[in-house]
Structure formats: C-alpha cells, structure tokens
Amino acid sequence: MTGRGKVRRLTCIVCPLGCEIEVRLDRGPGGDVRVLEVRGATCPRGREWAAQEVTDPRRVVITVVPVRGGDPPTVSVKTDRPIPKSRIPEFMRALAGLEVEAPVRVGQVLAKDVLDLANVVATRESRSMGRSFGERP
Amino acid sequence: MGTRVEGRRDVVVVGGGPAGMAAAARAAELGLDVLMVDEGERLGGILPQCIHPGFGVHYLREELTGPEFAQRLASRVEDAGVDVLLEAHVPEVRWISHAEKGVRVLSPGFSGEVRAGAVIYAAGARERHRFEIGILGDRVAGVYTAGEAQTMMDVYGILPGRRVLVVGSGDVGMIVARRFALEGAEVVGVVEIMPYPGGLTRNVVQCLEDFDIPLLLSHRVVSVRGRGRVEKAVLMRVDEGLRDIPGTETEVECDTVVVSAGLVPRVEVLRELGALIDPATGGPVVNDRLETTVPGVFAAGNALVINDLVDHAAEQGEQAAEGAAEFLRRGGIPATDWVRLRPGEGVKLTVPQLLSGERDVWIYLRVNRPVRNARLSLRGAGREVRLPVVRPAEMVRVKLMAGEVRRAKVGGREVVAEVYRG
Ligand SMILES: Cc1cc2nc3c(=O)[nH]c(=O)nc-3n(C[C@H](O)[C@H](O)[C@H](O)COP(=O)(O)OP(=O)(O)OC[C@H]3O[C@@H](n4cnc5c(N)ncnc54)[C@H](O)[C@@H]3O)c2cc1C
Numbered sequence: 219m220t221g222r223g224k225v226r227r228l229t230c231i232v233c234p235l236g237c238e239i240e241v242r243l244d245r246g247p248g249g250d251v252r253v254l255e256v257r258g259a260t261c262p263r264g265r266e267w268a269a270q271e272v273t274d275p276r277r278v279v280i281t282v283v284p285v286r287g288g289d290p291p292t293v294s295v296k297t298d299r300p301i302p303k304s305r306i307p308e309f310m311r312a313l314a315g316l317e318v319e320a321p322v323r324v325g326q327v328l329a330k331d332v333l334d335l336a337n338v339v340a341t342r343e344s345r346s347m348g349r350s351f352g353e354r355p
Numbered sequence: 356m357g358t359r360v361e362g363r364r365d366v367v368v369v370g371g372g373p374a375g376m377a378a379a380a381r382a383a384e385l386g387l388d389v390l391m392v393d394e395g396e397r398l399g400g401i402l403p404q405c406i407h408p409g410f411g412v413h414y415l416r417e418e419l420t421g422p423e424f425a426q427r428l429a430s431r432v433e434d435a436g437v438d439v440l441l442e443a444h445v446p447e448v449r450w451i452s453h454a455e456k457g458v459r460v461l462s463p464g465f466s467g468e469v470r471a472g473a474v475i476y477a478a479g480a481r482e483r484h485r486f487e488i489g490i491l492g493d494r495v496a497g498v499y500t501a502g503e504a505q506t507m508m509d510v511y512g513i514l515p516g517r518r519v520l521v522v523g524s525g526d527v528g529m530i531v532a533r534r535f536a537l538e539g540a541e542v543v544g545v546v547e548i549m550p551y552p553g554g555l556t557r558n559v560v561q562c563l564e565d566f567d568i569p570l571l572l573s574h575r576v577v578s579v580r581g582r583g584r585v586e587k588a589v590l591m592r593v594d595e596g597l598r599d600i601p602g603t604e605t606e607v608e609c610d611t612v613v614v615s616a617g618l619v620p621r622v623e624v625l626r627e628l629g630a631l632i633d634p635a636t637g638g639p640v641v642n643d644r645l646e647t648t649v650p651g652v653f654a655a656g657n658a659l660v661i662n663d664l665v666d667h668a669a670e671q672g673e674q675a676a677e678g679a680a681e682f683l684r685r686g687g688i689p690a691t692d693w694v695r696l697r698p699g700e701g702v703k704l705t706v707p708q709l710l711s712g713e714r715d716v717w718i719y720l721r722v723n724r725p726v727r728n729a730r731l732s733l734r735g736a737g738r739e740v741r742l743p744v745v746r747p748a749e750m751v752r753v754k755l756m757a758g759e760v761r762r763a764k765v766g767g768r769e770v771v772a773e774v775y776r777g
Contacts, residue, residue, distance in 0.1 A: 229556050235743050236556035277561065280406050280420065281537060284512050292512040294406035294422050303565065310537060324426050342403060342422035 223254050226272050230264045276300035277287045279309055280337075283328055287322035289346035295328060297336035309333060320346040360440055360465045362392045366679050367458045367471035368437075369624070374656020374663050375477035376428040377430045377672030378679075382475070383435035385680045390469060392460055394444040398432070399425030400479050400656075401586050402665070403722045404505045407530055411592065414666035417720045424665060440465070448474055448628050449613065453650055453687060473679035476625055477672060480618035482656035485579070488616045490522070492578030497585035501615035514538055516611025521545045522576050525748060526554035526663065528615030533562035535613075542568045544584050548575045548593055551725060554748050575599070576612070585610050585640020618661045636660045637702040641701075642709040643716040644678030644688050646670060651687075653678050660706045660719060663750055674717070694763045694770060699734065700773035701726065703747070710770065712760035720772050722753050728777055735763040735770040745774060748772050 223244035230237040246252045251273045259265045270276075278300050282292040301309060309332060318328050322344045327340040327353040368379040371393030379391040397403060400409070405421030412418050415427060432439065443462030451457050455466045482500040488499075499507070499515055507513045517540050521532045524547035532542045545563060550573050552559050563570055571590070577599070578589045592603035620638040622630075630647040631640040638659045639647040646653050655671035662668040672718075682688055693709040696718060703723040711714055722729075722745045731751065733738040736759040745751055755770075763770050 229560055231557035231560050234746070234749060277565070278408060279537075280408065282406065282509050282512055290403075290510050292510060294403075294420060294509060296406075296408065296420060306537070310539070324423060341406065341420040343426070354633065 219283050224343045228268055228271060230259060230267060232261070232263050232267050235260065237264055239264060241268050243272055256313065277303050279306055279343075281310065281313060282312070283338070283340075284317045285320050285322055285344040286317060287347050288322065289347045290342075290344055293318070293322045293328075293340045293344045294342045295338050296341055297332075298327075298339050299336050301335040305333065305335065309335060313338065325340040359438060360390065360460065360469060361467070363455075363470040363472070364388050364560070365472045365683055366390075366475060366676070367392065367456075367469055367473075368449070368475045368477060370400065370456065370479055370656070371395065371398045371439065372439070372477060372479050372656060372668070373402060373424065373428060373653055374479070374658070374668040374672040375400070375475070376425075376432050377669035378475045378477055378653075378655055378676045379437040379439075380428065380431045380435045381673040381676035381725060382679055383432075383437045385676065387680060387683065389435075389437045390440065390471075391432070392440045392443045392445055392458070392469075394442065396442060398429045398439065398441070399734060401502065404502065404509050405530075406509045407534075410665050412666065413664070414669050421665075423475065428669070445478075445624060448476070448624055448652065450628060450649065456651060472683050473653065475653045475655060475672070475675045475679055476647070476658055477654070477656045477675070478621045478624065478658045480620050480661055482618055483614070483616040485522075485612070485614050488522070488575075488614065490576050490579055490612075490614070492580050492589070493582075495579060495581040495583060495585050497581070497611045498579060499611070499613050501527045501613055504531055504611075504613045505534070508538065509533055514540060515613075516540060516585075516609075518543055518609045519611045519613060520576070520607055520609040521613045521615060523547065523615035523617070524552040524554060524559075524570060525617065526558050526699075528613070529554050529558040529562040531613055531615060532568050533566060536566040536568060540611075542566070543607055544569045544571050546571045546574050546576055548597055548754075550595070555746075559676070574618035577604070579612055580606075585612055588612055618657060620658050620661065622658060625649075625652070625654065625658075625677055633704070633706075633708060635698060641707045642688065642693060642708070643707050643711050643714065644681060645675040645707060646678050646682065646688050651679075651682055653682075660704065660750075662719075663748060667750060667752065670717070682720075692764065692768070694735070694760055696770045696772065699771040699773040702772045705772050710755070710760045710763075712757055712764055714753055715756050716760065716770075718753055718755055720753075721746055722751065723773050726774055726776050730775045730777060732773045732775070733759070733770050734773060735766055736760060737762055 402421035402425035449457035
C-alpha cells in the first residue's frame with residue numbers, strides 16, 4: 219500500500235475465509251480516525267467490518283454474576299449491545315460488585331445502563347435454592 | 356410430580372445435551388413415547404457452561420449463548436411431551452432382541468431397567484487429560500481441563516487461578532483464555548504444538564489479540580512442576596515432525612495449567628453392547644439413518660463424532676430420531692447393499708460410514724490440514740465441491756444425493772472423500 223496515512227493489518231472475522239485486510243487511515247482535524255482505503259477484503263461486509271474495527275471496535279461482553287440463594291450460584295450474562303473495546307476493563311470493574319437475588323430468569327435485566335453503555339441481561343436461569351429439580355418456579 | 360420411569364418406551368434417549376434434546380423432541384413430535392435420561396443436574400449437556408455467543412446460527416438462525424440455546428431446546432422438549440429423568444446414569448444398554456433393548460438406569464429415585472424399542476445414544480464426549488498429551492512432571496493441584504475450568508468459573512463463579520497457561524489453541528482453549536483474562540487473571544500464553552492455530556480466526560482475533568495473549572505455535576508443554584500447587588511449566592519447541600528440538604526448554608511461571616486438548620466420544624456403553632467403533636472418529640460406525648451396527652441403537656452428537664458446531668449435533672439428533680421412528684414403524688432399517696464412505700487424501704474422518712443410496716444424506720467430514728481453494732472430491736459418487744478454505748477445526752458438511760450414492764453401487768461400492776488444492 220502506498221500513499222498517506224498509517225496502515226493497519228487485520229484478519230477478517232466475518233466469515234471462515236479469514237481474509238488478510240489492510241486498512242490505510244489517518245486522523246482528521248478533530249483527532250478522529252478516518253479510513254482512506256481498505257484492501258484485501260473479498261466482500262463488502264468484510265470492508266465494512268474492517269472500517270468499523272479500526273475506527274470504533276466494539277464487542278458484546280459476557281461474564282457471570284453471583285446469585286444469592288441461587289442454584290446454580292451464578293447466572294451468565296451478556297451486554298444487550300456491543301460496547302467499545304477500550305472500555306471493557308472499566309465495564310468489568312463496574313460489574314465486579316454486582317450480586318442479585320434468586321430466582322433469575324433468562325432475559326432478565328440485571329443492571330441498567332452500566333456506564334451509559336449497555337444493559338446487562340441474564341442468559342441462564344438460576345432457581346431459588348431448596349426447590350427441587352424439575353419443579354416449576 | 357416425578358417422572359414416570361417404569362414400563363416400556365418407544366424410545367429411550369441417553370444424554371440430555373443438544374443432540375439428545377433435539378432427538379427426544381423430534382421423536383416425541385413424531386408421536387413416539389420418549390424417555391430422556393441424563394446424569395447431570397440440569398438439561399443442556401455442556402451448553403450451560405459455554406456462556407459465550409456463537410450457538411445456533413444455522414439451526415435457529417440466530418446467534419445465542421450456550422445457555423440460551425439450551426433453554427430453547429429444553430422448552431421444545433417440554434412442549435413435545437418428553438419424559439425427562441435427571442441425575443440418572445446409564446451404565447449399560449442390553450440386547451434383548453432385535454425389537455427390544457434394556458436400558459439400565461441408576462438414580463436417586465429409580466434404579467432398574469427400562470425397556471425400549473429403540474435407543475438413541477447421545478452421551479457426548481469426554482475431555483482429554485494431561486497424561487494423554489504427554490505432560491509429565493509433578494502431580495499437583497492447579498491442572499484442569501478446559502471444561503473443568505469453565506464450570507468453576509462460569510457455573511460456580513470461582514476463579515481457578517491467577518497466572519494461567521493454556522495448552523491447546525482450539526476454539527475451546529482460546530475461549531477459556533479470554534474468560535480468564537476478562538476475570539482479571541493473567542494468561543501467560545496459549546501453547547500449540549501445530550504450526551497454525553487450531554481454532555477459528557475469529558477466536559484468534561477476539562480471544563487472544565484483543566487481550567494481548569501470546570500464542571506459542573510449534574511448542575508443547577513437556578512437564579508441570581510444583582510443590583502441592585503448580586509453580587511452573589516446562590515448554591519445548593517442536594520440529595515439523597512434532598518432535599522435541601533438544602536444547603529448547605524454557606520455563607514459564609504460572610499457578611494454573613488448563614488443558615484443552617480435544618474431546619473423545621464417550622462410547623463405553625456402545626462398545627460393551629458390541630457396536631463397531633470407527634478408529635478415525637472414535638465414535639460408532641453408523642449408516643445413513645445414524646443407526647449403529649447394533650440394530651435399533653442410534654447415535655448422535657459428540658458421541659458419534661466430535662462436532663465443533665452445536666447446529667450439527669442437534670441436526671444429527673433429529674436424524675437419529677427419524678431413523679428410530681422408521682425402525683419402529685418397519686420393524687427395522689431395511690438391510691441393503693451398503694456403500695462404504697471412507698476418508699482418502701487430506702481427509703481425517705467421514706460420517707456416516709454406510710450409505711444406502713435410498714435417500715439423500717448429509718455427510719460430515721474433517722480435513723487433516725488447512726487448504727485454501729480446496730477441491731473436495733467424493734470419488735465413486737462423481738461429485739466435486741469447491742470450497743474457498745477448509746480447516747481441521749471446521750467440520751465440512753455436504754449433501755449427497757441418493758442418485759450419486761447409487762452410482763457407487765455399480766463401481767467399487769465405495770465413496771472416497773479426498774481434498775486437494777486448486
Ligand atoms: C468449550 C466449548 C465451546 C464450544 N463452543 C461452541 C460454539 O461457540 N458454537 C457452537 O456451535 N458449538 C460450540 N461447541 C460445540 C458444542 O457445544 C457441541 O458440539 C455440543 O454440545 C455437543 O452436544 P452433545 O449433545 O453431543 O453432547 P453434550 O453437550 O456433551 O451432552 C451429553 C450429555 O450426556 C450426558 N451423559 C453422558 N453419558 C451419560 C450416561 N452414561 N448416562 C446418562 N447421561 C449421560 C451428559 O451428562 C451430558 O449432559 C463448543 C464445545 C465446547 C466443549
């Protein structure tokens with residue numbers, strides 16, 4: 219690649235092909251990252267992903283949250299939307315103290331607008347301890 | 356209300372993971388009386404502990420986490436009217452006659468034999484442990500399989516260690532490495548004996564690169580050292596023949612070693628029953644109804660062949676249910692002059708191993724090395740498929756038409772799967 223700007227190399231994750239993509243970028247007057255050229259992608263989705271990935275990479279965050287009196291004693295959770303990759307450590311710290319009461323249902327919102335980035339939603343159920351298996355809550 | 360266990364069932368499903376749940380639901384939807392037995396405390400097999408997204412893209416056309424996928428199938432199982440028995444181990448399936456098998460069940464509430472017209476065996480796989488991949492040294496605390504580490508972290512909320520070395524760069528290894536990093540542990544590296552990562556590129560990027568976790572290719576862990584608890588691991592570089600290169604030992608300080616060295620189908624019950632086992636898959640030899648060589652006993656999911664996608668495991672469950680329904684309706688899967696499907700050049704394994712030519716069939720195969728611009732040839736069936744890329748980590752799935760299989764009946768009576776470049 220020739221021309222102005224900086225080049226970043228990425229391996230595309232959109233499909234199993236895993237194209238090696240090169241993105242040439244520079245900084246605009248406001249310090250914002252601007253994409254000048256994307257090369258190596260073999261489809262439009264790959265080009266879009268690469269541009270997004272160098273300007274504003276985002277991820278859905280997954281973790282577990284303890285459940286007081288729950289069986290199992292945690293529920294797995296995910297953010298209801300992808301959050302900026304750079305803020306994942308801060309997001310995890312914000313969740314570190316979170317604990318909820320049993321029972322928890324799948325889809326239940328356990329924390330709203332954490333750091334104004336996303337809601338945290340349960341992806342697994344946890345029943346109140348003492349209820350026998352197979353019994354409906 | 357407890358589940359009714361006694362009496363004779365049309366179908367008993369052994370295992371309540373995705374393959375077993377899909378099989379049980381489908382069989383019940385076809386009007387059969389079904390009992391599903393699982394030794395775990397809850398349905399879902401390994402899915403409740405796989406909290407990352409990536410499940411169901413094909414089967415449900417929606418990307419879910421493992422627990423969510425399990426929940427969907429569990430409600431289908433319930434709606435279909437399947438009887439479910441949990442915390443119940445099946446140590447043995449006994450041949451009584453062509454039309455009847457005895458399934459031994461051990462559980463707190465019921466121990467005895469359940470008679471079944473057909474059995475669908477979906478017991479999943481077990482993880483390989485450190486000694487199977489030659490990690491010698493001290494017997495210390497702090498060595499876990501990936502599944503054990505995942506269960507501790509993601510079901511019980513316990514972090515197994517603070518400085519972690521992961522052995523094996525398959526998707527499972529990389530996903531576990533990311534979970535440790537997210538929870539604040541330091542992942543000192545992921546060690547891979549092959550010269551390329553075992554899992555998907557997506558996971559190399561999102562699990563390792565995102566968290567600056569080093570990937571050590573062409574290395575293996577030769578031993579683990581410590582007093583009481585892991586203190587360090589000894590690594591060596593390997594050559595192209597995967598032989599240790601003398602003088603390349605390095606020591607890595609860590610308190611935890613997580614072994615993610617692949618899965619092995621759990622087939623003891625089938626072997627005892629006399630089913631033929633395919634050394635290539637580690638699972639039973641099956642025909643295109645997914646019936647094992649023991650009439651009336653079917654197999655699906657990781658007990659049949661290790662699946663990297665839950666979608667395939669669930670799909671096999673449904674196929675086995677349809678096979679079982681045919682078996683019960685017709686008093687057996689009609690014998691035919693089977694065409695053998697076997698792996699050739701570049702291919703490690705193929706399933707199912709026996710094709711009838713009476714129906715279209717999904718065949719699953721795994722290659723033994725990565726190839727770009729690959730040409731898959733199903734020699735004998737006169738079929739060629741072009742694939743942009745194939746990798747050992749990703750099962751290839753191709754539909755073969757009945758007519759194509761029948762072609763092999765006039766020829767060498769076999770279809771050989773081969774993969775070439777270009
Ligand atoms: C860590 C990890 C991550 C994965 N990630 C993905 C992913 O992102 N996307 C994806 O599509 N796939 C993924 N997979 C693959 C997918 O999870 C598997 O293919 C699938 O779970 C296999 O289902 P199964 O029903 O065959 O086996 P299992 O889920 O293992 O279920 C087998 C069940 O049988 C029971 N059982 C066994 N023996 C007996 C017995 N004798 N008596 C009674 N019960 C018994 C067990 O308790 C268990 O519940 C992943 C796998 C792993 C290990």
